[in-house]
Amino acid sequence: MKSVVKMMGIALSSVLVFGACDLDNVDFNGSNNNDTNNIGYLVVGDMEASILEETDNINTPATRAEGVDINTFDVVISNAKGETMTSFKYGERPTEPIALEGGVYTIAMKSQTMQAAAWEEPVYTGEKEFVITRKQTTTINDLICKLANIKVSVAYSADIADQLDPQYTKMTVALENSALEYGFAETRAGYFAPVAAENTLKLTFNCRYVGEAKDIVMTNEIKGVKAAQWRKINVVVQYAADGTANIGIVCDTWTYNEEITFDTTLALFEAAIPDDTDAPIITWEGHDLAETFELTDNMFDAEGNFTKSINIDVTTKAALKSLVVKVSSDNADFMTAYSQIMSTEEDLCAPTTSAAILKMMGYPTNIKGSTTTRLKFASQIDLLKTYEGTHSFEITAIDENGAKTTVTLSIKYGQNVAPQIVWVGYDIDKRNVMTAESTCMLRITAPLGIEDFEIEIVSNTLNSSELEAVGLASKFSLVTSTDMHASLSGLGFPVGDMVYGQTYISEDQLNITNFLGVLSMLGAGDHDFVMTVTDMEGNVTTKTVMMRFE
Numbered sequence: 001m002k003s004v005v006k007m008m009g010i011a012l013s014s015v016l017v018f019g020a021c022d023l024d025n026v027d028f029n030g031s032n033n034n035d036t037n038n039i040g041y042l043v044v045g046d047m048e049a050s051i052l053e054e055t056d057n058i059n060t061p062a063t064r065a066e067g068v069d070i071n072t073f074d075v076v077i078s079n080a081k082g083e084t085m086t087s088f089k090y091g092e093r094p095t096e097p098i099a100l101e102g103g104v105y106t107i108a109m110k111s112q113t114m115q116a117a118a119w120e121e122p123v124y125t126g127e128k129e130f131v132i133t134r135k136q137t138t139t140i141n142d143l144i145c146k147l148a149n150i151k152v153s154v155a156y157s158a159d160i161a162d163q164l165d166p167q168y169t170k171m172t173v174a175l176e177n178s179a180l181e182y183g184f185a186e187t188r189a190g191y192f193a194p195v196a197a198e199n200t201l202k203l204t205f206n207c208r209y210v211g212e213a214k215d216i217v218m219t220n221e222i223k224g225v226k227a228a229q230w231r232k233i234n235v236v237v238q239y240a241a242d243g244t245a246n247i248g249i250v251c252d253t254w255t256y257n258e259e260i261t262f263d264t265t266l267a268l269f270e271a272a273i274p275d276d277t278d279a280p281i282i283t284w285e286g287h288d289l290a291e292t293f294e295l296t297d298n299m300f301d302a303e304g305n306f307t308k309s310i311n312i313d314v315t316t317k318a319a320l321k322s323l324v325v326k327v328s329s330d331n332a333d334f335m336t337a338y339s340q341i342m343s344t345e346e347d348l349c350a351p352t353t354s355a356a357i358l359k360m361m362g363y364p365t366n367i368k369g370s371t372t373t374r375l376k377f378a379s380q381i382d383l384l385k386t387y388e389g390t391h392s393f394e395i396t397a398i399d400e401n402g403a404k405t406t407v408t409l410s411i412k413y414g415q416n417v418a419p420q421i422v423w424v425g426y427d428i429d430k431r432n433v434m435t436a437e438s439t440c441m442l443r444i445t446a447p448l449g450i451e452d453f454e455i456e457i458v459s460n461t462l463n464s465s466e467l468e469a470v471g472l473a474s475k476f477s478l479v480t481s482t483d484m485h486a487s488l489s490g491l492g493f494p495v496g497d498m499v500y501g502q503t504y505i506s507e508d509q510l511n512i513t514n515f516l517g518v519l520s521m522l523g524a525g526d527h528d529f530v531m532t533v534t535d536m537e538g539n540v541t542t543k544t545v546m547m548r549f550e
Contacts, residue, residue: 040132041097041425042077042105043139049073049090049109051124052146068124073109073145080104102134102301109145114193116178121191123148129309133301135441135507137425149191150175150199151230154182160235160247168208168215171233173201189230197371199225203233205249220249224317280316280397280405295384295413297445298422302506310377312409318399319369323348326396331389338383348373377409388414419446419533421543424507431546436520440545441507448535449501453478455493455532461525491515501536516547524550 049070071091078084080103088094090109108127115121126145130138154171156164166184173180173190180190192201205218225231235249287293299308314323327344329335338344342353342361349368351358358365362379377384377393384391389412396406422443426432434440444450456475457467464474471487478488478499485495492512494505519527529545 038102038134039099040102040134041137042100042130042132043097043137044075044093044107045095047093047140047143049126049143049145052144068111068122070111070145073111073124076108076110078106078108097137100132102132104129104131106130107140107143109143110148111145114149115191116193117175117180118191119180119188121149122151123191123193131307131309133305133307135424136301136307147228149193150201150225150227151189151191152180152201152233153189153230154186154233155235156184157234157236163210165208165210165212168206170206171235172204172206173233174204175199175201194225194227197226198223201225201231203249205235207247216247218247218249279403280314280320280399282312282314282395282397282405282407284310284312284409289407289409292390292410292412295381295411296420297447297504298420298443302508306378306381308378310381310409310411312375312377312395314373314375314395314397316371316397316399316403318401318403319371320349320367320373320397321400322350322396322398323367323373324394324396325363325375326394327392328394329387329389329391331387331391334383334387334389334391337387341383377411384411385413414447418539419444419450419535419541421531421533421541423543423545428543428545431526431548434516434519434547434549436517438516439513440511440516440547441513442505442510442531442545443507444502444505444510444533446503446533446535448537448539449503450479450499450505450533451536452480452534453499453531454534456530458528458530459519459525461522462519462527519547520549522549 051068051070071089073090074087075090075093076084076087077098077100085100085105086098106127106129109125111124112121114123124145125148126143128140128143130140132138152173154173164184169184171182173182173192175192176195178192180192182190192199201222203218203220203222205216205220207216207218208214209216222231222233233249235247282289293310299306301307314320324345324347327335327338329338335344342357346353346363348358348363348365351363351365355365360379362376364373364375367373375395391411391413393409393411394406395409396404398404421428422445424441424443425439444453454475454477458474467474472484473481476484476488478493478495481488482496488495492510492514494509498509499505519525525548527547527549529547530542531545532540532542534540
């Protein structure tokens with residue numbers, strides 16, 4: 001006991017003398033080079049990637065990613081300029097944090113290099129955008145990969161298969177300058193690399209009727225084909241009102257140049273490629289638009305930069321005809337401020353607002369006739385944060401076919417938001433294994449102002465008598481425990497007026513990394529810091545920072 005107290009006393013004395021003087025310059029990489037100030041960390045070791053097995057089929061059963069080894073997928077991390085920062089195989093992803101400069105990045109996965117056209121060569125890709133903030137750790141928990149090329153298969157209905165000569169029957173499918181030839185007995189699927197958001201498949205069907213020497217040639221195009229679709233082409237018998245039957249291909253606007261008479265008692269094969277009439281899709285990846293999004297102060301870094309994204313994606317089957325954004329709020333001042341910038345109801349396909357203003361507000365321009373677009377509401381974040389209340393954006397998309405979808409994005413800020421406690425770089429709801437080189441920085445937000453901030457230390461190796469020997473207690477208040485303020489300040493705790501009445505305490509202000517060196521001296525053990533923040537309206541939030549030294 002005495003040796004531990006003595007050792008702690010020496011350590012705490014050193015911290016109190018030197019820690020407070022250099023607290024703002026604590027270096028987490030082993031040096032005091034200021035160039036590291038804009039460095040954050042990315043953790044991918046626990047990332048769980050998966051393959052979305054169902055493709056976007058056209059009225060056909062789903063294809064599946066059978067036999068695909070996801071561990072062989074290439075993972076590439078690139079910056080906003082598209083420059084590769086690092087790459088590795090998914091099965092060999094690093095377990096240690098990756099150091100990156102603050103900024104916006106993209107993590108992308110790919111199963112293999114895509115060929116223009118190939119048999120049974122599906123390519124799966126996935127990507128996600130993330131933000132690196134200085135001195136913080138960003139964790140990628142999951143990433144979903146989906147089919148990136150176009151699957152095409154060819155089949156024949158039973159009522160026509162036995163009437164065609166297999167030797168002279170084939171289907172050629174081409175996309176741009178690449179093509180695959182499907183023989184009569186071909187059961188494999190072909191995979192084509194998309195060349196645009198919407199592609200055109202060109203079909204050429206050659207056949208000969210059994211016992212006949214005359215070749216029949218038919219051509220057609222299938223338009224609007226997209227990545228992740230399975231276009232299942234079926235050769236069928238098409239019947240006319242007079243009882244005759246023709247060779248036909250079940251797809252949009254198929255044309256043929258030869259009429260052949262068949263046994264009209266045979267059944268008609270069911271259509272496999274109907275017209276696409278799906279309504280527009282409006283989504284926010286990773287979020288449910290039916291739920292109100294709560295904007296909080298801990299979503300901003302020390303410089304006030306928003307560290308999240310609010311990207312609303314609109315996808316239509318047919319060309320976009322109208323995209324109306326209608327704004328409302330329970331705060332009249334917000335509506336006044338918004339209306340001074342642009343109309344509170346605007347059709348982005350036929351805007352009355354200048355392109356410069358639309359871009360400033362995160363809205364797209366020149367989108368009429370497109371099939372995909374994105375609205376970036378993070379561009380309005382300063383406006384949204386200035387006015388407390390719930391601000392709503394009703395988004396209505398209508399395509400050229402008249403299909404319509406309406407959703408509402410609701411963003412709430414302020415209005416008696418309870419205090420929040422964030423352990424920067426760690427999951428505060430889990431026990432984390434620490435070392436003497438680890439960091440412990442916390443960020444506190446309390447929109448209504450902090451009235452008290454209490455901390456209780458619960459440890460199986462550091463008891464109250466040892467803390468008392470160095471002028472601390474197992475439970476104290478950063479506001480009212482004035483007799484311990486000097487010791488607490490040396491350990492990196494803000495005290496007194498640095499806490500009382502404050503609405504935001506940054507990780508630079510609440511950095512108790514120095515305390516970890518003291519705890520590591522005690523050897524293996526668990527140490528809990530039970531933190532309770534009470535605001536001026538009596539709202540209370542309690543979180544426990546749980547550490548383990550092994």
